[in-house]
Amino acid sequence: MIIGVPYEIKDGETRVAMTPNLCRRCVKLGATVLVQKGAGTSVGFTDAAYRAAGAKITATASKVWRGADLIVKVKEPQPSEFKYFRADLTLFTYLHLAACPDLTAALVKKKVLGIAYESVEGRDGFLPLLKPMSHIAGRLSIQTGAYFLQSQNGGSGVLLGGIPGTMPGRVAIVGAGNSGAHACRMAVGMGARVAILDLDARKLEMIDEEYRGGVVTLMANPGNIEMAVADCDLLIGAVLVPNAKAPTVVTSAMVKKMRPGSVIVDIAIDQGGCIASIHPTSHHEPTYVKHGVVHYAVPNMPALVGRTSTLGLTQVTEPYLVQMVTRGIKQALAEQPGLAKGINTQDGLVVNRQVARALSYK
Ligand SMILES: NC(=O)c1ccc[n+]([C@@H]2O[C@H](COP(=O)([O-])OP(=O)(O)OC[C@H]3O[C@@H](n4cnc5c(N)ncnc54)[C@H](O)[C@@H]3O)[C@@H](O)[C@H]2O)c1
Incomplete structure (x- = not known):
């Protein structure tokens, strides 16, 4: 599996979706990790730290998005990133689609498998990634x-x-x-x-x-x-x-x-x-x-304290990411119903009932 970690481009964003420690763990488990140059700099994670953890540092967003099977992000993709969407891409990030009709339409059109952090459910129905x-x-x-x-x-x-x-x-x-x-x-x-x-x-x-x-x-x-x-x-x-x-x-x-x-x-x-x-x-x-x-x-208020937020976010995304790397995305979703609840878009459809209702999709 090739995991891509782009530089976050939402206004004022400082967080990064993967720490060097998490990167090292994914690489040890067999994944290739592409980290966009400077992705962790604002929260104190240098390119050298990612390189030492086994990541490949890539110069452009295009290389990260186009080279990866799984894109791990923090914030919802911005309009300038929609051009990277494609049918064999899985996106694991906050999506908040009920408030983002254009993003939803782009994910549906390009048949992206969109797994939203905020929809992933823990055992008793709570939202561990939110x-x-x-x-x-x-x-x-x-x-x-x-x-x-x-x-x-x-x-x-x-x-x-x-x-x-x-x-x-x-x-x-x-x-x-x-x-x-x-x-x-x-x-x-x-x-x-x-x-x-x-x-x-x-x-x-x-x-x-x-x-x-x-x-x-x-x-x-x-x-x-x-x-x-x-x-x-x-x-x-x-x-x-x-x-x-x-x-x-x-x-x-x-x-x-x-x-x-x-x-x-x-x-x-x-x-x-x-x-x-x-x-x-x-x-x-x-x-x-x-x-x-x-x-x-x-x-994106947590970007104000990007270091704490990055550590807080990645400590909860880590188990899911590890599961996807070790079992493959399809199998991980089949084995973990709570992770599967995170799917918002799949095969050109909106598959989350609340999002569909909010945006008038079937
Ligand atoms: N702006 C940001 O940077 C940022 C960061 C993190 C989370 N959030 C957002 O903050 C919001 C709250 O998240 P949370 O984790 O606290 O949710 P939560 O589910 O833990 O709490 C929401 C509460 O709202 C209550 N509620 C629902 N409808 C209500 C109503 N009509 N009147 C009064 N109370 C009602 C629920 O009973 C619940 O207790 C979400 O939209 C989340 O995505 C925003």
Whole structure:
């Protein structure tokens, strides 16, 4: 098997899909690994380190994509990469197709076998390849939000922790899953007053238990969301319906009631976003102001901490990759139903029900 590791070209991306250690393991198991020149440089993995691990360093993206059977990436392919798609190519990466109709059409047209990290399922239905990046995005959402609350960054000038004698900042988090729970942990750590909302009562019970009532937990019905949004300085969108377009849980009318200079960080933007007034931004232009509120919606937040994110991501992709190298892709998919759940496109079809529904495919 020939595995290709391209340089990530999404705006501001710093992660790489394979560390030199993982590369060494794949090579030992018999794979040839093509790493595009400079692919790991921004996170401290030099070409020399990959070479020492047995990789072949290739000068161009074209050589990596065209020379490999299996492309291992971090972010969804960008339009300039669609030209490399072909019928005998397997792609293992985040795809987020419900929010990417053009990418979906290109994968379907060229009959690429597209295995999406975010759809791979663990034994009890959890999403093992999404989890570490959600933890990172959740934690980052608070430090990013705190930064944009600063007066010089267009924010209202609220310090989340406050000081003795002043009110601390208020944080509202919609979604108490992996990203929401980690946002909660950071916000509490910074001394903010936190309210967290979810439709799943068990998630709220867990938060209540963990913080012994120190965090307000609320059922995510429209009345509670409206109240929490109007009351907060920093709003975090952290909902997920796996594979589907994110539901809009915060309306524009609710955003209009926020205090001027308040901040929204919509982590769920990679699935289309869960705030009505949101649209994707980038690391180069991370925010815009609408209804007097600062909106931040970068779909690849973990790139801000590329070293930690690369290590966090590759530690969970490693077992699947090893399985594909040792058993072959077809056999690995047959033997591991959880990995097979990751298939989003195959033989010119969209095979994930939620993606098909979101984009009106059969
Ligand atoms: N922007 C980024 O850089 C980045 C990075 C990592 C993850 N993400 C994204 O963050 C989102 C959340 O991921 P996660 O791992 O935390 O998901 P998760 O499944 O762990 O948690 C999502 C939570 O949303 C809740 N939920 C669903 N619908 C709801 C609704 N209508 N109202 C209230 N709560 C609702 C669920 O009950 C669940 O608890 C996903 O879209 C994921 O892809 C984005």
